[in-house]
Amino acid sequence: MTAKPRERQLVLVVEDYQDAREMYAAYLQFSGFDVAEAQNGVEAVEKTTELLPDIVLMDLALPRMDGWEATRRLKADPRTRHIPIVALTGHALAGHAEGAREAGCDAFVTKPCLPDALVAEIRRLLDRHAPKDDNGQDRPQPRTSGKRS
Amino acid sequence: MPRVAAPLAPGPALEPEAKLAFVEFLLTSIDVQESARRAVDWLVAHAPVTEAAVLVAEGQANEMLLVAEHGISTGAIIDFALSRDDSAHPLIAALNSASPVYIEDLPAHHRGPLSARAFHAIPLRAEAQEPGMGLLLVASLARELDAESQWIGRTLGKQVSRLLGRQLLAETRFGQERMLLYSIINAVTDPILLTDTEGKLIIANSHAEKLFAAPEEASEGWRRAAGLNNMLFSAALSTSAVGMTELARRELLLVDPLEGSDLLFELLSSRAKDERQGTYVVSILRNITDLARAKEEIEESYRTLRVAQAEVRDERHRLDLIIDSVADPILVTDQEGDIVLMNTPAERLFNAPGIDDELALRRVRANGANLTSFVSNVLTRSGEQRYRGEIQLADPVTGRPLPVEALAGTILSEQGELMWVVTILHDLTEAIEKARLYEQLKQASVELERKVQEATAELADQNELLRRQHIALEQASALKSQFLANMSHEFRTPLNAILGYTHMLLNNVTGQVSEPQRKSLSRIDSNARHLLALINDILDITRIEAGRMPLNATTFGVGELFDEVQAELEPIIKRSNLAVATKVRGSVPMLKTDRQKVKQIVLNLLSNALKFTPAGSVTMTAWYDARSKQVEIAVKDTGVGIPPEDQAKVFEDFRQLDSSPARGYGGTGLGLSICRRLAHVLGGTIELESVPAKGSTFTLRLPAKARRR
Numbered sequence: 047m048t049a050k051p052r053e054r055q056l057v058l059v060v061e062d063y064q065d066a067r068e069m070y071a072a073y074l075q076f077s078g079f080d081v082a083e084a085q086n087g088v089e090a091v092e093k094t095t096e097l098l099p100d101i102v103l104m105d106l107a108l109p110r111m112d113g114w115e116a117t118r119r120l121k122a123d124p125r126t127r128h129i130p131i132v133a134l135t136g137h138a139l140a141g142h143a144e145g146a147r148e149a150g151c152d153a154f155v156t157k158p159c160l161p162d163a164l165v166a167e168i169r170r171l172l173d174r175h176a177p178k179d180d181n182g183q184d185r186p187q188p189r190t191s192g193k194r195s
Numbered sequence: 196m197p198r199v200a201a202p203l204a205p206g207p208a209l210e211p212e213a214k215l216a217f218v219e220f221l222l223t224s225i226d227v228q229e230s231a232r233r234a235v236d237w238l239v240a241h242a243p244v245t246e247a248a249v250l251v252a253e254g255q256a257n258e259m260l261l262v263a264e265h266g267i268s269t270g271a272i273i274d275f276a277l278s279r280d281d282s283a284h285p286l287i288a289a290l291n292s293a294s295p296v297y298i299e300d301l302p303a304h305h306r307g308p309l310s311a312r313a314f315h316a317i318p319l320r321a322e323a324q325e326p327g328m329g330l331l332l333v334a335s336l337a338r339e340l341d342a343e344s345q346w347i348g349r350t351l352g353k354q355v356s357r358l359l360g361r362q363l364l365a366e367t368r369f370g371q372e373r374m375l376l377y378s379i380i381n382a383v384t385d386p387i388l389l390t391d392t393e394g395k396l397i398i399a400n401s402h403a404e405k406l407f408a409a410p411e412e413a414s415e416g417w418r419r420a421a422g423l424n425n426m427l428f429s430a431a432l433s434t435s436a437v438g439m440t441e442l443a444r445r446e447l448l449l450v451d452p453l454e455g456s457d458l459l460f461e462l463l464s465s466r467a468k469d470e471r472q473g474t475y476v477v478s479i480l481r482n483i484t485d486l487a488r489a490k491e492e493i494e495e496s497y498r499t500l501r502v503a504q505a506e507v508r509d510e511r512h513r514l515d516l517i518i519d520s521v522a523d524p525i526l527v528t529d530q531e532g533d534i535v536l537m538n539t540p541a542e543r544l545f546n547a548p549g550i551d552d553e554l555a556l557r558r559v560r561a562n563g564a565n566l567t568s569f570v571s572n573v574l575t576r577s578g579e580q581r582y583r584g585e586i587q588l589a590d591p592v593t594g595r596p597l598p599v600e601a602l603a604g605t606i607l608s609e610q611g612e613l614m615w616v617v618t619i620l621h622d623l624t625e626a627i628e629k630a631r632l633y634e635q636l637k638q639a640s641v642e643l644e645r646k647v648q649e650a651t652a653e654l655a656d657q658n659e660l661l662r663r664q665h666i667a668l669e670q671a672s673a674l675k676s677q678f679l680a681n682m683s684h685e686f687r688t689p690l691n692a693i694l695g696y697t698h699m700l701l702n703n704v705t706g707q708v709s710e711p712q713r714k715s716l717s718r719i720d721s722n723a724r725h726l727l728a729l730i731n732d733i734l735d736i737t738r739i740e741a742g743r744m745p746l747n748a749t750t751f752g753v754g755e756l757f758d759e760v761q762a763e764l765e766p767i768i769k770r771s772n773l774a775v776a777t778k779v780r781g782s783v784p785m786l787k788t789d790r791q792k793v794k795q796i797v798l799n800l801l802s803n804a805l806k807f808t809p810a811g812s813v814t815m816t817a818w819y820d821a822r823s824k825q826v827e828i829a830v831k832d833t834g835v836g837i838p839p840e841d842q843a844k845v846f847e848d849f850r851q852l853d854s855s856p857a858r859g860y861g862g863t864g865l866g867l868s869i870c871r872r873l874a875h876v877l878g879g880t881i882e883l884e885s886v887p888a889k890g891s892t893f894t895l896r897l898p899a900k901a902r903r904r
Contacts, residue, residue: 069696073695
């Protein structure tokens with residue numbers, strides 16, 4: 047881990063829909079996180095490798111490279127493998143959750159997801175991962191916390 | 196060996212006893228011949244003697260008489276002649292010899308009675324110095340005279356010496372003649388018997404003995420057969436007229452003692468009167484068994500012949516009946532082509548009896564000519580057993596054309612000559628008509644088949660069309676589902692933003708909002724949420740209708756499901772102030788079905804109940820109906836209830852009973868509709884019981900193991 051300790055945890059928000067991206071970014075900052083943004087899968091992989099965020103919020107339907115592929119690449123890279131990824135999708139069709147889990151997502155959230163619910167999910171994941179990162183232990187099994195209205 | 200029937204010869208007794216018995220006999224006997232015969236019998240019984248003879252000379256008589264013999268032919272007895280004067284004869288020399296002489300190779304002119312070339316000649320006399328009175332000749336290959344022959348020679352010598360002093364020559368001579376007689380009657384192959392008038396046996400020849408006397412060592416069967424034969428014979432004699440002196444002839448059935456088979460004899464008996472000893476009956480039996488059998492066979496074959504003749508007559512009669520009963524004309528023609536036999540139907544065509552119409556007679560002649568030409572065809576085709584042809588005839592009376600099939604068979608003699616032609620005619624009118632009809636039928640069938648093929652082709656076209664339409668529909672349906680899924684996604688993205696920003700505003704992320712602003716933002720929020728719920732429900736329905744709601748069966752307990760549902764609605768339950776209880780009655784098996792869908796239904800039912808129950812309680816109960824193998828889940832409330840006329844409507848789309856815009860219950864009005872659809876997908880049902888103002892009970896019934904509907 048080359049990243050120096052940060053005061054605030056860094057969340058990379060990957061979302062092609064600007065309004066949503068900025069909304070989540072604003073709320074996350076409001077909630078006490080540092081936020082980086084990416085608009086597509088390629089950018090997501092680049093920024094993750096570069097910034098090594100504490101967690102990635104990944105929309106699955108993305109231009110250039112979709113969220114599944116980006117997740118697969120990040121989980122295949124030893125440098126970024128440990129970073130938890132929360133998948134975010136508007137499609138509630140069955141199969142999306144499985145696809146996301148297979149790609150290596152640690153959690154799965156269906157849109158619409160209210161900002162505070164999203165923040166709660168991010169906190170939950172970070173709490174689970176944070177103490178174990180330094181020990182270099184395996185991450186716990188990915189768990190889905192799908193929500194339906 | 197002829198002998199007096201009784202007493203029978205002594206059996207094989209012990210030697211001394213046999214000798215004693217013989218000596219006792221000699222003492223009582225006064226007959227030289229009898230004594231000599233017993234001596235020979237004794238010798239034959241006790242020594243291995245094949246031929247033996249006793250010759251006796253009496254007093255001054257010159258001739259030697261043969262008085263007893265064994266194994267000597269009748270011819271030899273008759274031919275035998277020996278004079279005591281013939282001193283050159285070896286036998287005469289032996290007669291005068293002091294001791295027994297062994298003679299070998301007697302010269303031809305000095306023939307003796309024995310056929311054997313070597314024999315002992317034992318002179319018979321009382322004392323050694325006496326002249327010999329007779330000779331005992333015993334055939335033997337051994338020079339040494341055996342003890343038995345010596346003893347017999349001595350004993351018989353004493354007897355002869357004793358008796359000849361008293362006996363007349365004539366009697367001795369008579370004895371020889373009697374012996375000759377025995378020999379003669381023995382030579383006769385027919386059984387001959389001399390009996391008294393009661394049938395008691397006095398003399399029998401050897402063939403008669405076989406039938407009437409059983410030796411001691413004979414089997415039980417033999418003895419019994421002999422006894423039976425004696426009885427039969429006596430009976431036969433006694434039935435013949437008493438006092439009859441003429442020859443009587445009758446049949447006598449006896450038993451062969453050795454074979455056990457029946458023997459049929461012709462019994463010829465005649466009476467002989469003897470002045471001294473009374474009346475005797477001489478019987479001769481002639482075996483006619485074979486004759487009788489032959490006669491029986493002849494009678495049997497005659498009977499068989501008679502039966503066969505009768506059968507032939509019956510058969511002929513039956514055949515006539517059969518032939519006449521056949522509806523088809525049958526004719527028999529000879530090798531000249533002339534009709535020799537025909538049945539009644541044939542007569543109608545070729546004879547027309549009782550019809551003298553000129554036209555009819557002409558037709559009959561025409562028919563005959565046609566038949567003749569057919570038969571002549573058959574005759575020229577020798578070698579073929581069957582011949583088939585068609586003849587055009589006409590009904591003599593009506594003139595109706597009569598096409599017939601003619602089937603002819605030839606009958607050959609044993610020498611292979613053609614004797615008769617049998618022809619059967621079969622009316623073809625019907626067959627021709629049938630063939631015509633068949634042809635029509637076949638055409639109709641072909642036509643029908645063509646039509647069926649056309650129809651089938653059309654049907655196949657239609658099917659193909661339908662199949663394409665079906666594919667198109669499926670594609671359209673899939674497109675619709677895809678479109679709706681996409682649309683839902685497209686709806687959600689902006690909705691997500693609307694909800695998110697509203698939320699942020701309400702949470703003062705962008706600064707404090709005033710109370711009126713908060714009120715407006717809340718309205719935006721609640722309407723946006725309603726819109727989202729609508730979108731979700733529509734998407735659910737679309738997916739169910741498109742059959743794209745896959746069953747994801749897992750095993751779970753209904754109790755844990757209740758807990759989970761209750762936990763999820765905990766905030767609403769708290770707010771409602773209702774008493775919410777869950778009960779699992781009895782033993783409910785684990786469910787193996789789509790947990791997510793069951794949960795969605797139960798969630799919906801519970802939230803509905805909470806929504807429409809202002810006060811009181813909501814109870815969720817589960818139990819298992821073993822008969823239908825269904826798990827039943829009832830959600831019972833004490834709410835507003837549903838009027839009977841509306842109870843069916845609640846499951847329809849977009850139905851809320853209070854459809855005013857200002858309805859106070861919220862929800863999309865699609866919940867129950869989705870519940871029912873989901874229940875169907877799981878193979879179950881939902882039913883409603885409700886009383887207005889009292890409450891409602893929704894009952895979900897699910898198979899414990901899901902099966903696709």
